[in-house]
Amino acid sequence: MSGKGVDEEILELSKSRDTEDQAFQAMYKAYAKRLYWHIRRLVLNHDDTDDILQDVFVKAWKGLKNFRGDAQLYTWLYRIASNESMTFLSKSSKKQTLPLEGAMVYQAGECTDGPDGDLILKKLELALQTLPDKQRLVFNMRYYDEMTYQQISEVLGTSVGALKASYHHAATKIEKYLTQND
Amino acid sequence: MPNKNEIKDELKDLAPMLGQLKARPNHQEPPDGYFDSLEQRLSTKLLHEKPTKTRVMRLWSYSGIAVAASIALFFLTRNPVVNTDNPVIEALSSEEALVMDQFDVLELEYYLALDEEQESLDVESLLLEEDNLEELLNI
Numbered sequence: 653m654s655g656k657g658v659d660e661e662i663l664e665l666s667k668s669r670d671t672e673d674q675a676f677q678a679m680y681k682a683y684a685k686r687l688y689w690h691i692r693r694l695v696l697n698h699d700d701t702d703d704i705l706q707d708v709f710v711k712a713w714k715g716l717k718n719f720r721g722d723a724q725l726y727t728w729l730y731r732i733a734s735n736e737s738m739t740f741l742s743k744s745s746k747k748q749t750l751p752l753e754g755a756m757v758y759q760a761g762e763c764t765d766g767p768d769g770d771l772i773l774k775k776l777e778l779a780l781q782t783l784p785d786k787q788r789l790v791f792n793m794r795y796y797d798e799m800t801y802q803q804i805s806e807v808l809g810t811s812v813g814a815l816k817a818s819y820h821h822a823a824t825k826i827e828k829y830l831t832q833n834d
Numbered sequence: 835m836p837n838k839n840e841i842k843d844e845l846k847d848l849a850p851m852l853g854q855l856k857a858r859p860n861h862q863e864p865p866d867g868y869f870d871s872l873e874q875r876l877s878t879k880l881l882h883e884k885p886t887k888t889r890v891m892r893l894w895s896y897s898g899i900a901v902a903a904s905i906a907l908f909f910l911t912r913n914p915v916v917n918t919d920n921p922v923i924e925a926l927s928s929e930e931a932l933v934m935d936q937f938d939v940l941e942l943e944y945y946l947a948l949d950e951e952q953e954s955l956d957v958e959s960l961l962l963e964e965d966n967l968e969e970l971l972n973i
Contacts, residue, residue, distance in 0.1 A: 676880065680873055688864065698864055702872070709876050776855055795856065798841055820848060827849035 658682050659725040666716045676713060683726065684709075686797070687733045693792045694737040694785070695744075696777075704740055708733045723806060730807045734789060741785050772830075779829035783822055790815055791822040 658678065665675035687708060692701040711732055719728060780788055793799045793807070794815075801812045801819075808815070845853030 673877075676877070677873070680876065684869055684872065688869075692862070692864075698862075701864075702868075705872070706876060706879070710879065713880055772855065773858060776852075794841065795852070798838060823845065823849040823852055827852050830851050830855075 662725060663716075663719065663721060675716070679712070679716075679725075679729075680709070683729050687729060690730065690733055690792065690797060691737050693780075693796060694789060695740055696781075700740065704733070704736050708736050711736075727803065727806045730793075734807060738785060738789065775830060776826070779826040782829065783825065787818055787822050790818045791826075794819045795823070 662675050662678045662682070665671040665678060684705070688701060688705055691704050691708070692698065695701055695704065708729070712729055715732075719725070723731075780791070783791060790804060790808070790810075793804045794801070799807075801815050804810075804815050805812050810818075842853055842856070845856070
């Protein structure tokens with residue numbers, strides 16, 4: 653996670669027109685990759701991720717001047733990215749799935765896509781798609797982004813207790829999927 | 835950021851296989867050079883967003899100035915000689931010319947609208963008075 657120092661630097665640079673480009677570059681450097689993966693793990697597709705990530709940065713850039721600093725910049729950016737992704741998923745007419753060829757290869761029990769490690773990871777991806785969107789969001793933030801329950805709570809506005817329950821439920825469900833679908 | 839071990843320990847009892855998979859690298863990478871090109875695209879996008887408002891505002895103010903100047907020119911070129919049919923016009927034209935110099939088009943439209951409103955209110959009150967008068971006469 654990015655330190656408070658970087659956030660303060662970004663906010664300071666954003667206050668002046670002369671340095672706002674530097675502020676954008678600093679914000680991009682600090683958060684682009686993390687936000688990319690956060691979005692990608694939700695929407696799965698690179699092109700959709702690219703579109704959403706651009707929207708996130710444009711919104712963040714426009715809102716940065718009014719950002720009060722009552723939350724961490726990281727939390728705020730994550731919130732925008734999560735909201736944009738959830739909106740995309742709910743608007744999307746088709747459920748995001750893996751490409752058909754990949755699914756068929758998996759079901760055939762063969763792996764022509766690479767070593768066995770790829771197969772188990774694809775199985776994990778399939779398992780994640782069985783989760784409701786919000787539950788998958790919580791799972792990703794804990795499992796992949798390694799956020800504390802408190803941080804996730806600040807992003808999503810959900811209680812820590814509810815988040816723990818959600819994550820535990822998701823993890824158990826995925827584990828069952830992985831072990832029973834061998 | 836929580837201790838990675840904390841999450842690892844959490845998964846040990848909850849979902850051991852999931853815990854083992856955590857260390858595996860992600861096989862879905864974005865295209866080469868993606869993040870560099872994205873930065874460029876975003877910078878261009880945000881740069882184009884900035885001057886748009888200024889450009890529109892400039893266009894509006896140029897248009898406004900052009901229209902105001904045309905109106906001012908129109909009134910200034912009107913014959914300033916006293917019109918014996920309606921001496922009020924002569925007084926109005928010089929005042930209007932002064933007004934044109936001071937106000938821009940938007941403000942002028944605002945005041946004209948107020949005048950129209952006042953005019954319609956005056957007519958309405960006149961009509962009401964007429965009605966009242968008729969009533970009185972009928973009694």
